Amino acid sequence: MxxxxxxxxxxxxxxxxxxxxxxxxxxxxxxxxxxxxxxxxxxxxxxxxxxxxxxxxxxxxxxxxxxxxxxxxxxxWNTTARFLPEDPLARATARFWAKFNDEQVAPSIFRAYVSQGVKQKKAVGPALENLDIVEKQLIGKRFFNGESFVFLDLVFGWIAKYLGIFEETGGIKILEEERFPLIIAWKDKFCDILVIKENWPDQKELVTKFKLMREYFISVAASCN
Missing domain, CATH: 3.40.30.10 (Glutaredoxin)
Incomplete structure (x- = not known):
């Protein structure tokens, strides 16, 4: 090793x-x-x-x-259960959605999070549209690959905890149950996995951390205006 x-x-x-x-x-x-x-x-x-x-x-x-x-x-370490599928097309598809998360989903939500007022309302729209696309990837599935927990669940896993932190400390509501029932159902199953459950950072510390982070970004944006 x-x-x-x-x-x-x-x-x-x-x-x-x-x-x-x-x-x-x-x-x-x-x-x-x-x-x-x-x-x-x-x-x-x-x-x-x-x-x-x-x-x-x-x-x-x-x-x-x-x-x-x-x-x-x-x-x-390929002798244990693999995260990525063996099929080249399936692997390419997984990489595509991973990039979509890192380049579009997460940044759009963060932009809404560190905004306020009219700017925040405007920024929430693209974030919701990106999550609409994610929601569609879970149709008929327990996890992003179907029944089994894999690569894309690790990639999108931040949604299960950090999106709630953003909502709590940013004054926004993004993950509405009526609009995103599949993401919410996936989130609950994801959080039940023992390795995931045992390795989340402390909730209160995260709230404090991201509250201060948001205040910093807002103050920097205000000073630039």
């Missing part, structure tokens, strides 16, 4: 994907927590391009970006 280290912050949903993946694969690893306001020299050395977490260090070699790390873990 070799030495495995994970550079992360306690609150990052992107790093949390890697925690879940490592736990599901039964891989022992060392966690190195980073303070992103004072990034360590090791983090800057191992991820000189983006300078952010997560970074997986395997036998001294860094792997960066959470989606890339997930695929690396799945391919490197």
């Amino acid at each position: 070799g030495e495995v280290k994970l550079f992360r912050t306690w609150s990052s949903p992107y790093a949390l994907r890697i925690v879940w993946a490592l736990k599901l694969k039964g891989i022992e690893y060392e966690t190195i927590y980073e303070d992103l306001s004072h990034k360590s020299s090791l983090l800057l050395e191992y991820n000189p391009v983006h300078k952010k977490v997560p970074v997986l260090l395997h036998n001294g070699t860094p792997i960066c970006e959470s989606l890339v790390i997930l695929e690396y873990i799945d391919e490197k």
